[in-house]
Amino acid sequence: MRQRIMIAMAMALEPELIIADEPTTALDVTVQAQVMDLLAELRREYAMGLVLITHDLGVVADVADTIAVMYAGRIVETAPVRDLYRRPAHPYTRGLLDSVPRVDHRGERLYAIKGAPPSPLAMPSGCPFHPRCPRAQDVCRAERPPLYVVAADAGADSRTSACHFWKEELHG
Template sequence: MALNLPDENERPEDRSPLLEVEDLHVEFRTRAGTAEAVNGVSFTVDRGETLAVMGESGSGKSVTAQAVMGILDMPPGAITGGSIRFCGRDLLGMSAEERRRVRGEGVSIIFQDALSALNPLFPVGWQIAEMFRVHRGASRSEANKRAVELMDRVHIPDARRRAGDYPHQFSGGMRQRIMIAMAIALDPGVLIADEPTTALDVTVQAQIMELLAELQEELGMALILITHDLGVVADVADRVAVMYGGRVVEYADVFDAYRRPAHPYTKGLLESIPRLDQVGSDLQAIGGTPPSLMDMPLGCAFHPRCHYRRETCVTTPPPMYTVGPERASACHFYQEVLDDHGDR
């Protein structure tokens, strides 16, 4: 089926962004109460771009990804507001059947733990081939052939022979490559990588990131990289959305964000990176603990942990202040934060 992906030759002014998330709200309704996991998240991402979504556990980054994919557990999850548009089409207003077709074909995702994300009982080649058989109606042999090609493409040695092997017979890095092969099988417009390297050791992490960058270049897809690894972000991302307490608190070009953060939380994250030129000094941690999603602080969610806190922060939630072109911060005192960081 055709998804009407935007034509490369189309005039740019006619084109809406490939993926556009606007004011997304997601709640989890449990017996213990309602948790506002995502509280007004907006971002856009376009072909060939890499957007890093950064934040600590519970900041709502994975939930945002699941909402975009349409794989939220509903209930207890519920999308209570906002819109998600892919190629200009509203994903939330679609029929279940239309939405299903977008998954894998338009937007696809890879997860943190490839071992549990792959079905343990089917050969990996079969699991990749399933994409072609279901979405394209390909024959068994044709689908298998394409699966082997994909395994080759993600640099799995001896792909033809290994296609019959099961997930547990592969190493962690190879399993993640298989996940990637499955995700890019149908040449999707957007690939979401939800902490793709967290479960891997450092050398393998680098290889996987390299592979993602290489594939993105070849396929021209948009990459949403969800991570809490600041190093990875600096290496591959174009732009970064920093999330805290279910909101995007800073949205910026990755270079700007690292050089001069415009939000105290981003600043705290950057300062917490151990630095080789300060060996022996204490690590800089952000004091306090992340807020409970059940019981968000009034005003700015970050205010209990913030050095810039004033009366306003406790009472009034900050809007997204435009800090510059393509740059925004959810801090009443962003100017102060910007100025403080000039000496770095």
């Protein structure tokens, strides 16, 4: 009910954009779906923008058009939602997707990205994800990757990845 009340309060101001920070935290799956359906319906009905901030990529699949994945305070991948779910171009995104529970993997151990996120006070050199990355090589430890434009599919020029090995990740 608290999430619904907060949404109602926000809608009373007739915004052009709503920023929803973890709108489904601590909710069971059924209520999560109801809240996400409500946000999607309001977005369509009022033709407003919606920015969802969440750690749960499973929650945004049916609501988002574009996803920006962040790690250590930096965008590491952007993509249209279907492209990102079908073929991620950053190892962190792949790790997030692999950690989403799936019905067809019932009884199996959930995947977890090894290690822990870096402290903002002690960021590693190079790519901030390299200590946890299965693809990490010397260049990752030495050079922070720029946000490369990924043009693997037709119309995919808006995709980006901050990984030196985005091609291998995308096609691997």
